[in-house]
């Protein structure tokens with residue numbers, strides 16, 4: 443996917459995430475940070491839609507927000523989108539998360555990772571991320587994928603099942619810089635890994651994406667969002683040995699027709715988890 447298209451994908455994802463984010467977890471985060479003017483670090487912040495959401499919500503009043511992402515073009519887009527629209531200072535930072543951890547003085551009050559932890563090996567990154575917060579800091583791990591994708595209406599149930607399970611397996615097989623980097627069940631793993639790695643769970647709940655047409659149309663730019671999800675299937679599974687020649691093409695053609703006909707429904711299961719870093723640091 444080109445960077446231009448990925449930027450539009452992240453923008454189109456905003457309304458989907460807005461509906462999905464777990465209200466109980468979000469309110470617990472706002473309540474826990476209330477009156478504290480937290481210094482916030484957002485990792486993998488993309489084009490800044492979480493900053494927009496916090497401004498729209500209006501209840502969290504950060505002293506500062508550091509938006510970190512590995513991709514300079516996304517950080518530049520965040521800078522462009524947010525300019526003049528945010529009533530607190532936003533620092534834009536292009537850096538790899540692990541390099542940032544190695545170089546960062548700890549001390550953030552709130553660390554946010556939205557749709558990010560499932561791109562890493564959670565067993566490794568969660569322990570490392572703890573160093574980003576001061577003792578007692580809050581951590582919000584939201585929109586963390588958790589291993590279940592449903593696409594309706596069924597096309598060919600056996601092929602549907604194989605395509606989706608192979609797609610999940612590609613998340614688990616991702617390797618970045620020689621390290622396993624991806625977990626298709628990261629959401630549920632947060633619930634056991636966080637307590638084992640020096641965090642206390644404060645709140646958790648589902649934050650499923652549910653995308654469906656209403657009155658013959660998808661809301662906002664969600665038709666484009668769905669087309670990107672199908673593109674991700676194509677990118678991940680093209681030439682995959684687990685599928686017969688032509689099967690993926692047949693599946694994608696039918697699924698794209700269903701999007702164009704405003705018939706396709708997507709449900710993706712995810713979890714939001716709010717945790718507190720215990721002190722002292724190990």
Ligand SMILES: C[S@@+](CC[C@H](N)C(=O)[O-])C[C@H]1O[C@@H](n2cnc3c(N)ncnc32)[C@H](O)[C@@H]1O
Nearest residue numbers: 452486487488511512513537538539556557558
């Ligand atoms: C699925 S996107 C989510 C973006 C944003 N949080 C949102 O929900 O719109 C994942 C983001 O993590 C960033 N990312 C991936 N690996 C990273 C790394 N090692 N260090 C920093 N950012 C990373 C990507 O560039 C991308 O912007």
